[in-house]
Amino acid sequence: MIAPDVKTAIARLRELVEESDVIVPFTGAGISTECGIPDFRSPGGIWTKMRPIDFSDFLASQEARDESWRRRFAMEESFGGAAPGRGHKALASLYRAGKSPGVVTQNIDNLHQASGIAAEHVVELHGNTTYATCLDCGARYGIADLRAVFERDGAVPPCEHCLGHVKTATVSFGQSMPPVAMARAEEETLKADLFIVLGSSLVVYPAAGFPELAKHNGAKLAIVNREKTPLDRIANLVIHAGIGDVMGGAVGVN
Numbered sequence: 150m151i152a153p154d155v156k157t158a159i160a161r162l163r164e165l166v167e168e169s170d171v172i173v174p175f176t177g178a179g180i181s182t183e184c185g186i187p188d189f190r191s192p193g194g195i196w197t198k199m200r201p202i203d204f205s206d207f208l209a210s211q212e213a214r215d216e217s218w219r220r221r222f223a224m225e226e227s228f229g230g231a232a233p234g235r236g237h238k239a240l241a242s243l244y245r246a247g248k249s250p251g252v253v254t255q256n257i258d259n260l261h262q263a264s265g266i267a268a269e270h271v272v273e274l275h276g277n278t279t280y281a282t283c284l285d286c287g288a289r290y291g292i293a294d295l296r297a298v299f300e301r302d303g304a305v306p307p308c309e310h311c312l313g314h315v316k317t318a319t320v321s322f323g324q325s326m327p328p329v330a331m332a333r334a335e336e337e338t339l340k341a342d343l344f345i346v347l348g349s350s351l352v353v354y355p356a357a358g359f360p361e362l363a364k365h366n367g368a369k370l371a372i373v374n375r376e377k378t379p380l381d382r383i384a385n386l387v388i389h390a391g392i393g394d395v396m397g398g399a400v401g402v403n
């Protein structure tokens with residue numbers, strides 16, 4: 150059903166949450182736009198104005214690597230200080246109550262971890278932009294440390310252990326989806342008796358396959374998103390409203 154108004158929607162979602170044992174939330178950009186983080190991929194988003202740097206270009210060209218880091222450090226200025234919103238807090242509350250084993254996310258902003266969900270219980274399909282790793286040996290680097298060197302030398306240096314390229318721990322355009330995260334997302338999805346999509350337009354596969362899988366596996370499916378999604382027709386509950394208000398209201402978190 151498509152909820153006729155927000156009050157009915159919250160009441161119905163609260164019932165679904167109360168009658169479920171294993172709630173698996175699946176989050177996209179919409180939960181973080183409420184915290185001031187732009188949705189890069191949406192129409193009008195940054196990637197429609199500025200061509201994303203393809204993974205193969207990052208590997209092939211020092212210029213592309215420099216530009217990629219310049220953009221990353223510019224992001225820090227605009228939303229490096231973003232904090233978890235009411236939607237993130239509502240999910241953290243379900244997690245603490247043992248109702249939810251964690252969260253599957255398309256976001257790279259670390260806000261679920263910041264809201265109190267243990268890092269090992271956040272399955273990140275597109276990686277994480279709040280730290281960097283060596284593409285060859287996996288060594289981890291802090292963004293602030295890399296920035297200091299970049300500002301001094303004009304480039305981020307290669308890995309100090311193996312001289313591999315150091316890149317934000319995100320999945321770039323042209324880079325394959327991380328197999329471990331994909332397998333874990335499927336595992337989590339199959340545990341769910343309630344699968345809640347929050348702020349994802351569900352147009353990108355393979356990510357959009359998870360709510361379909363949950364539904365086919367017998368879970369109830371709720372979708373909270375400002376715009377319609379292609380999976381609205383198979384959902385038990387569809388809410389076209391703000392995530393913080395709806396999720397916060399349903400779980401009782403301010």
Ligand SMILES: [Zn+2]
Pocket residue numbers: 283284285286287288308309310311312313
């Ligand atoms: Zn390395």
